[in-house]
Ligand SMILES: Cc1ncc(COP(=O)(O)OP(=O)(O)O)c(N)n1
């Protein structure tokens with residue numbers, strides 16, 4: 001079973017707006033959409049065929065593509081070289097048997113089903129006629145005005161349980177429904193407006209996939225060679241995946257007889273056997289990420305490319321192993337060209353300097369050359385490129401994440417002096433695939449993976465393996481912390497802690513106060529009353545952050561918390577200047593308000609954390625105010641609660657703009673980093689106290705909005 005149905009985008013030209021369907025789909029697929037359905041009730045077959053040809057090019061094998069209703073358009077687009085996997089049909093559209101006869105056994109054919117009778121009809125068909133059903137609506141939606149009665153989660157669960165084929169949930173599905181629908185038995189979630197109308201379809205798609213994955217460790221498949229000495233290849237990949245919180249699997253492309261002093265012999269099984277390994281895994285296990293390493297020849301490379309077009313996991317990292325440490329080219333010209341073609345299936349490429357030169361087709365002699373080459377490759381393949389400067393003769397060992405528009409993030413750190421660097425590239429690329437599959441975006445994944453790799457390099461010499469270039473110490477961090485942690489703490493905070501607030505955030509989104517604030521119907525006095533409480537809160541919040549500054553272990557953290565304290569006071573003064581004045585009609589009672597029971601409880605929690613004198617626990621307690629506010633403010637301002645929040649005449653526009661301010665998001669990122677760093681060096685007991693302080697503060701955030 002593969003993830004092909006997990007994130008299903010159904011297009012809607014109106015919802016895509018000025019961005020258009022093609023660019024919306026391109027962005028959403030880059031964020032992890034696994035299947036796209038072209039749905040345009042007004043287009044002719046010829047117009048649909050034109051759109052399918054464009055969409056096939058934009059998707060470029062990274063997701064499946066089907067069309068709604070238009071059977072003939074599939075044929076027309078396929079005849080023009082487009083890759084169209086199938087069709088979705090309604091109860092009143094062409095018969096599914098005809099579609100199967102016309103499109104063949106490998107086509108993907110879906111059917112709308114809203115009642116048990118519809119499912120009985122599917123059961124009565126010859127096996128394999130219908131591949132999945134679209135079951136909805138989950139809740140009322142304006143996107144399909146003539147929709148059937150809303151099923152709700154439970155109604156969907158009952159139909160999914162009764163369905164003879166996988167059931168995709170559709171109709172009014174939003175980000176906060178994903179976990180419940182997955183747990184209700186959905187094979188995937190199909191969305192129109194939540195993705196097509198999103199301000200950033202790539203980020204929204206990534207959030208949907210993060211929700212779909214939930215808490216389970218990502219399943220990460222390494223497609224690479226075997227290094228008998230355990231330092232590189234699939235052996236290194238399995239260790240890296242496990243050390244970074246994933247479940248590792250392997251499809252072996254070559255067997256090497258090697259040790260820390262070199263390669264003695266290589267045996268390459270047939271491409272058919274590799275395909276059999278890949279299918280055996282995909283037919284049984286949902287694959288979240290793939291890391292591709294050594295591919296010995298053009299046949300093997302093409303086999304991987306064909307398999308990827310059918311089993312599109314959410315994350316694909318390609319480590320283009322083309323040049324040996326000695327500088328010898330490992331692949332013949334045919335294989336190098338095949339690898340260039342394969343690169344367009346990847347989300348991230350991790351070439352070293354020599355491989356950058358081969359992929360770019362020109363010499364790379366400096367870090368500047370490397371950045372230029374990386375951008376050229378990113379523009380040509382559509383993948384991001386992590387340029388690795390480790391081979392440069394610098395005191396620093398730079399890395400840079402580069403996209404088609406240039407450098408996205410650059411990372412420098414002092415070089416770690418060790419000869420135990422065997423398998424560094426393999427290990428980094430599989431760590432990146434795992435971190436991204438855990439839900440980090442690429443800059444976060446690179447930051448987290450580099451931290452882990454540097455810790456593994458620093459401890460590598462202690463392994464004393466072999467007389468040549470030894471391996472890195474993949475589990476050094478776990479051994480150092482007494483084996484208590486089960487993955488890099490960065491994943492704990494940025495993913496698990498954040499996911500643990502999902503129900504609180506869902507509740508806040510649904511609160512009448514938030515809804516009324518968003519659509520501007522909130523009574524002014526209620527809003528002013530909230531602001532009066534917020535002002536009282538900010539004054540005390542500033543004191544708590546001043547205490548964090550006093551306890552901070554580094555000057556940078558001391559400065560950050562002091563600035564944040566100052567910002568809170570400035571915020572309070574701003575509230576008084578802009579809102580809490582007689583000119584805004586605030587009543588004397590409201591203005592002179594004492595802290596409410598809710599505000600008092602929240603502040604008592606923060607003061608108790610400050611009283612512990614434990615810096616790590618204190619900053620964990622103050623983090624939800626940054627993080628939940630930024631998340632809510634950005635989504636309010638982005639119109640997630642209705643486009644009217646963007647209306648400049650919105651009665652609370654200036655307040656909404658405050659919390660969508662990029663400067664606040666940057667401060668939030670920094671606060672997350674400091675909490676992550678503190679958690680990374682905390683023992684299990686302290687990390688538990690940190691997470692508890694964080695979680696309780698998140699609950700208080702919800703209460704604060706529940707007016
Ligand atoms: C996955 C999925 N499920 C249901 C639909 C509904 O299709 P639509 O054509 O809008 O309505 P019917 O003709 O099927 O009733 C879909 N497009 N995709």
Ligand SMILES: Cc1nc(C(=O)O)sc1CCOP(=O)(O)O
Pocket residue numbers: 010039112134135136137141142143144147148170171172173190191192193194
């Ligand atoms: C295309 C479609 N089919 C439905 C069904 O129930 O069959 S509901 C629907 C529209 C779903 O749009 P949104 O994600 O914006 O709610």
Ligand SMILES: [Mg+2]
Pocket residue numbers: 068069088089090091093
């Ligand atoms: Mg239809």
